Amino acid sequence: xxxxxxxxxxxxxxxNSLKVRxxxxxxxxxxxxxxxxxxxxxxxxxxxxxxxEIEAAGYHAVFSGQKTYNGVAILSRHAMSDVQKNNPLFAxxxxxVIAATIEGMRIVCVYIPNGQSLDSDKxxxxxxxxxxxxxxxxxxxxxxxxxxxLGDYNIAPEDRDVHDPAAWVGMTHVSxxxxxxxxxxxxxxxxxxxxxxxxxxxxxSWWDYRQMGFRRNAGLRIDHILLxxxxxxxxxxxxxxxxxxxxxxxxxxxxxxxxLR
DNA sequence: ATGGCCTCGGTTCGAGGA
Numbered sequence: 477x478x479x480x481x482x483x484x485x486x487x488x489x490x491x492n493s494l495k496v497r498x499x500x501x502x503x504x505x506x507x508x509x510x511x512x513x514x515x516x517x518x519x520x521x522x523x524x525x526x527x528x529e530i531e532a533a534g535y536h537a538v539f540s541g542q543k544t545y546n547g548v549a550i551l552s553r554h555a556m557s558d559v560q561k562n563n564p565l566f567a568x569x570x571x572x573v574i575a576a577t578i579e580g581m582r583i584v585c586v587y588i589p590n591g592q593s594l595d596s597d598k599x600x601x602x603x604x605x606x607x608x609x610x611x612x613x614x615x616x617x618x619x620x621x622x623x624x625x626l627g628d629y630n631i632a633p634e635d636r637d638v639h640d641p642a643a644w645v646g647m648t649h650v651s652x653x654x655x656x657x658x659x660x661x662x663x664x665x666x667x668x669x670x671x672x673x674x675x676x677x678x679x680x681s682w683w684d685y686r687q688m689g690f691r692r693n694a695g696l697r698i699d700h701i702l703l704x705x706x707x708x709x710x711x712x713x714x715x716x717x718x719x720x721x722x723x724x725x726x727x728x729x730x731x732x733x734x735x736l737r
Numbered sequence: 738a739t740g741g742c743c744t745c746g747g748t749t750c751g752a753g754g755a
Binding site for chain 2: 492592647682685689698727
């Protein structure tokens with residue numbers, strides 16, 4: 477038994493349709509046998525969830541899907557308990573939250589709303605949604621000191637998380653209210669796992685399908701893993717895996733992986 | 738350039754994403 481075997485890996489990936497991306501998810505898990513993988517944008521109802529294929533790959537799965545839009549899942553090599561769908565403090569037609577307890581950790585998988593544009597109803601929905609998430613996690617962290625919040629946040633926390641900050645002024649994902657909401661989550665004694673470590677510049681987790689965004693590295697870092705202090709203390713690495721973004725018919729997002737010792 | 742791409746639902750285009 478070497479030290480690698482004792483690591484616990486948590487990952488998140490917005491797959492932009494699990495129906496289209498299932499072969500890539502299975503391939504990625506074969507190459508990256510993480511302990512937990514949070515998925516967003518399933519875009520399918522629960523009846524269509526490919527449970528047999530996921531289980532054949534060695535994973536349990538819990539999921540909360542809907543037709544066409546949204547939908548989230550947690551895949552885990554370990555047993556899951558206390559599954560929670562949606563934020564109990566926020567009535568929501570969208571399926572954007574699923575949580576489960578795994579090996580004593582509270583794993584919260586989120587697909588935070590996009591917001592569309594700063595003057596839209598969808599933006600005010602995003603901000604109300606973020607406030608409710610904060611209020612819920614504040615309570616949840618009291619009973620689960622080992623809490624991880626993984627997902628597509630649709631927020632680039634700082635200008636260094638944006639390929640061309642000037643081009644994004646006035647857009648959603650980078651506005652002060654959104655960045656304040658991100659800092660409010662950090663203020664729940666959580667750490668952005670990626671920023672706990674030295675990283676190269678211009679590392680992103682999403683690239684526009686248009687204009688050859690990936691080739692130009694025209695991206696944003698909007699997929700995050702936040703860890704409460706108890707888990708942050710165990711975190712030894714956090715990386716973005718650009719490999720599947722280079723595959724044929726990729727998701728526009730890349731997986732993010734945190735390693736705990 | 739109110740663009741460009743991708744997915745879905747449902748038909749050959751609009752909505753939504755980011």
